[in-house]
Amino acid sequence: MDNDNQLADNKKDNKKPADPTKAAERTYGAGYKLIGKNYETPDLYAKVTGNAKYAEDFRAEGMLFCKLLLSPMPHARVKRIDAKAALAMPGVKAILTADDLPAPADTLTDNGTVIKASKWGERGLTMEPVYQGEPVLAVAAVDELTAAEAIEKIEIDFEPLPFVIDPLETLRPGGPNPRTDGNVWTRPAAAGSSSGSPPSPGTPAVTELKWTKADFEEEKHGRLPMGKSPDEWTYGDLDSGFKNAALVLDETFVTPDTSHQTLETRSALAYWQNGKVYIYTGTQSTAQTLPAIARWLNISPDNIVFISEYTGGGFGSKITGGVTMIIPALLAKKTNAPVMMRISREEETFIGRARPSFQGRMKVGFSKEGRITALDMFVICDNGPYDAVGDAPSSGRIVSLLYQPQAMRWRGLTVLTNTPPRSAQSSPGGLQGIVIIEPIIAKAARKLGVDQVAIRRINCPEGKAPLGPVLQGKRQYATSAFLKEALDRGAEQFKWNERVARTPKRIGTKVRGVGVSLSCYAGGTIGFDGLLVIKPDGRITFQSGIGNLGTESVIDVHRAGAEVLGVPWEKCNVVWGNTSRGLPFTCVSGGSQTTHAMTRAAYATAMAAKQKLQEIAAKKLGGKPEQYVVANERVFRKGGGTGMTLAQAAKHAIELGGIYDGHEAPADVHKLTKASVAALAGQGLVVAAKDNYPRDGSTYSYVASFAEIEVDVETGMYHVVDFLASADVGTVIHPRALGGQVLGRSTLGIGHAIGQKWVFDPRYGEMLSKRFYQSKPPTILDVPVDMQWTALDIPDPETPVGARGVGEPPVGGGCASILNALSDALGDEIFQRAPVNADTILTSLEAGRPMQHPLMAHI
Amino acid sequence: MAERVSSKAMQDVQEEGVLKAVSRRDFIKGVISSGVAVSSAGYLFRASSILHGQQLAAGVGERLITLNVNGQQRRVDVMKQETLAWTLRYKLGLTGTKLGCDRAECGSCSVLIDDIPHYSCSVLTHTVRGRKVLTIEGLAAEDGTLHPVQQGVIDEQGFQCAFCMPGFIMTAVGFLKTNPNPTRRELAHGVSGNLCRCQDYDKILTALMRGAENMRRSSLG
Known part of the structure; x- marks a missing residue:
């Protein structure tokens, strides 16, 4: 999708006058000093000078390298390993197999519940590989070459086992199972759920499920068979919804698997000192990776130092790093030397996680105005071989919130296959659900003669919109939704009506199409801790447990704390990326939680700091705490008069000790926060606080996405001409970082429309799309040269700063707006799966109907 | 096996x-x-x-050569088939140059060789003897003043995770040396051999355009 043809006519690009409708030129943060303002983040200088250290940039004296032996088969049992020749090589130090791994640890939750380690869980190395490319063993040697050669000298026998790469194949009567004991993840409801408490799902288990021959009859008609599904929920009267519908559409749609393809692979360095392991690797969530490592290594968190100052991309694949990081850690212990595990791009393709594909089917009833009267959704999620991903259930919740069907049933299966492990990827389940429903909405609008924006406007959520199934007699609801406003603003700025009215649509072989999509995802959690220190020099250090992915939430959320305290940003430091430096209990940076959760924690901590400053002033200067105010880097008596600087207050805090300088921590903060408070004790006024603010509803963020594409019907090639995302994500904290997220995540979604997918050889279960060029993420030439975004900047009413998360919400809309623009240009009979490539367009245009296989996975 | x-x-x-x-x-x-x-x-x-039957050990097949990297003469032992990216990262301690794909697909390892952008993962080290290699570490002035393109990135908060950033910056600097006044589209073409998986292209392009503007201004002043 090269834009070469436009090169000539865009010479004037950089001479355009400033466009006041462009988000970057909008003013945010009215009434604030820091919130809503752009600033230079403190991690940027190291990045531009090449001094920012990612995991593979660290070196340690005497560092060994390790290499992995990967399974050549999608499912096999290792019968014999003979490593004598390898271990006899000069420079080879040790071998690590699954036998050397610690027993999987049970999890002790914060409320004291023990969750038993899953026997189906992933451990890093295995004697029964369940996907091609799964690490079987590792060798450490003096250099990478020697380690790689040692791997070659290992004699290893595999016994091939039955495998499956297409979820439908394992559901067939007599179909092979991907795991020896089953093919489907089920969550049996826990006993006693009929009592007052909400039904807690039981421990997920792998069981066997086969459909009948009769179930598969539908397949002959190119429609997804819908046999028994372990998960199901319904609300409203589905039957009468369909009965009263003016139009009913029943469509099958397949979405792609897409690897996360983080540019930084999950390389890791580890060494041991004084009984503590030091691990360097990329993560999305610094503080939360510590307990994950403790679980994987089965050791106490006290004995782990985790360093991750810069992470080269995550998108859900590094929420708590990767389990493979324990391999260099264990080899380092065995060899008593630092071990670097450099993961190559191809290894990353196997172990680096991916979004699961869906084979989905949806029957939707519409009133003549386009309102959804009933929606029946059925999805099969290709889970890969390991732990259950949540995409299938998530897709149902998102669809129910985003289009507010009057009645809805959701059914889903999470099916195991012998394909590389999946994990959450930006908008897990959200993208798939949106991509299944949006082409149906677009088709319905055309059939009903309703405008594409109008049909979304009458279905989209507003205010405390309900979502998901009925639980305990009622449905959950969102904290807020201003999606109608976002849709209206987007339509206006995109000049939707003008574009729709423009004729002719076709000039020569080029056809233009416009598409719009709604999009949303969860936008925040609650209940985490913040931690700051006011130092005797008057500076404030914010302790940040957030991972540094470059979204800048690791820094941005603390601007809210500085804003509350009224301290200039120049007087603030942020500490991040090293668990030995005292980090608070922080949310995982996944599911767009961070900006919401951690601005709340930052706000709570700043408010607690104010309170402590008032108490210190009252103790030292007399009177009551409430007679003092904090402003201008001072705490002083209301109406002027006696007071002290923050620097003086910090010195007094140290004199006072106890709860003022960190020798005591608040009772309600997490144990990890307490340990960090203790580590920082005596450094100044040490303040930890938990976010105890109430919240009425579940937090979601929303985006309306608009795209115009141009297709060459002679070649099937198309490109995105214009794109705009209009975001309802609460208060804007950092406009440039927000813009990066809104457009960056939109483009991640666009990749699902224009070309990314997995391809497998079905006969041998061999992956064929192993490199970037075989499943190419969008390049800078695949997107418009001047993408647009805007944000409403309406505070969410259920959170102190009003900010919600943004990472996931734009993704589904990025993909679906392109698909809808394609069907606007080419009609409804071109594709029934994503991505849509040139060959799909050409062959389908010629045949007048979709020419790809309607159901087969990974083609 | x-x-x-x-x-x-x-x-x-x-x-x-x-x-x-x-x-x-x-x-x-x-x-x-x-x-x-x-x-x-x-x-x-x-x-x-x-x-089989052969024994290889570290250091075999290396030979000492002199490279001009970031304006300094660096003596380094390299193997015949060693790539420049490997030499820079593992022999010369210049880890700003990143390996993202190992195989000329992503551009993270881009450096300038005699002012021309190259993928250093796909350049053999011994072929750059007598040529000037410039990496991200050598871009700022000795007094720490950032290169105008680096400054452009700071001015516009370009890039997210920034793993691709050194490659993008080096490619942009090389491109701008011969195309000092590009349009957005031309500059996008100039850096189109570089992949950003955060897909932060719009902000990257804005930052690099700002860098181009800074470059023009600094060469005027």
């Missing part, structure tokens, strides 16, 4: 003439240690019955 893929793979490579000037052993050693897709070379390893 060792025999799963026959040594035919190696013969194919030989027949294509890749091994003309070097022994098979050196070639494999080079491919492995150069970081050119260790695992994608995995099929070679698995076919490497030819390696």
